[in-house]
Amino acid sequence: MNSKFLKEYKNLGLSIAYFRKSRGLTQQKVADEMNVSYETISRIENANTGITFDMLLELSKAIDTPLSEILKHANI
Numbered sequence: 001m002n003s004k005f006l007k008e009y010k011n012l013g014l015s016i017a018y019f020r021k022s023r024g025l026t027q028q029k030v031a032d033e034m035n036v037s038y039e040t041i042s043r044i045e046n047a048n049t050g051i052t053f054d055m056l057l058e059l060s061k062a063i064d065t066p067l068s069e070i071l072k073h074a075n076i
Helices: 003-022 027-034 038-045 053-062 067-073
Strands: none
Touching: 003 038, 003 067, 027 038, 027 053, 053 067
8 A cells, every 4th residue: 555645545444434334234244245354344444455446346336335436425
């Protein structure tokens, strides 16, 4: 993860957490849907790791939220 974009990663993580929670989903439920650990979801939401575009698309499907909406909410 490029620290140059830390603010954007933090905003993205907050946006993902917001939509996940608004859908009543746990990190574990999203992780199971994506075949990753809940720790991975936690690290993404807390901006402790980067995320690939493929994974971001998969995550948007897992939380049933269009990617464009996630990015708009994150001001990206």
